[in-house]
Amino acid sequence: MDEELQREFDRVVAAEQRIEPRDWMPEGYRRTLIRQIAQHAHSEIIGMQPEGNWITRAPSLRRKAILLAKVQDEAGHGLYLYAATETLGADREDLTQKLINGRQKYSSIFNYPTLSFADVGVIGWLVDGAAICNQVPLCRTSYGPYARAMIRVCKEESFHQRQGYELLMTMMRGTEAQRRQVQDAVDRWWWPSLMMFGPPDDASSNTEQSMAWRIKRHTNDELRQKFVDMSVPQADKLGVTLPDPELRWNAERGHHDFGTPDWDEFWRVVKGDGPCNAQRVAHRRKSHDDGAWVREAATAHAAKRAAKESAA
């Protein structure tokens, strides 16, 4: 029986059709998806913090409204993704507990601090740009609810990236000090952005199986290359220098050659030793705890109303 179910699963995946929640699926597929989607959801939720840091200090009402909308989108993306994990049998509260107890990870990029308002622009341009490279292929991932969530996310990320680039263009037209802030932010975020695609292919333990299941459609190194090729002309147009002396066009390959990210730093931050790891998780835990009374009050109100209705 299991063999037959496995054959049907393999056939659906190979035919580029989608696996849906109530279909039979291998346990490993389910586990991998829950881990990946939860990690993705956590990243969206933690990702609210570095930019939320600047909402009260945005330089104009226009920038504040944009930033608020963007941070609200991140919350929305987190919720679309938690909803997708629940179709696999995960429990949202359990995932939140795993995040605030440090048992599940989120993207390491959010463990870096946002030191100036230019960081808001660079996060939109580079961090959201890298996220888009990662996420566009996920719109065709083999698990239906994940693919559908990613379609919604990608539509909204485009606004994120464009507002960031426009913010940077505005600063580059400003004072010398503003241009220096932009360059400084680019210098700090470029390498962590390249690390967002994960370790090199030969060190990525999950890639092969995920590609076979068509959860993942491209390898980490392929996506990283694509991101570099996209970013170089954008940096030129902006008038900033990407901090990589080895970066140059390779006509033979039809791609840019570029340097190697500091993978020791990557693993240090993944393992918890980044500039903001402790702060990010502590803040998430605190806001969850601070919101407990709201959850209790809403539950009590619903119970009271239900009791009134059944008495009437």
Next chain:
Amino acid sequence: MSEPRSSWPLYEVFVRGKRGLNHVHVGSLHAPDDEMALRNARDLYTRRNEGVSIWVVPAAAITASSPDEKDPFFAPSGDKVYRHPTFYAIPEDVPHL
């Protein structure tokens, strides 16, 4: 200690994109009651004019066909090609048919 939030029931959310279209399933959310489900659905699924009408339905109230019985369940429609217009051969020179 408060109840875990997952004790809030799960709602499935359906949005009518514009007048003239069906409501379409867009995702799910948890909420303590119907009214909060509707408000949360508005905030979560229609931040950019994606809808003119929202339905929220407790997930527990949905009855679904089982994937295990997929083939037999839909078999009755499988062998009735005569339900499709292309089943009927009509000469090409017959107009408007």
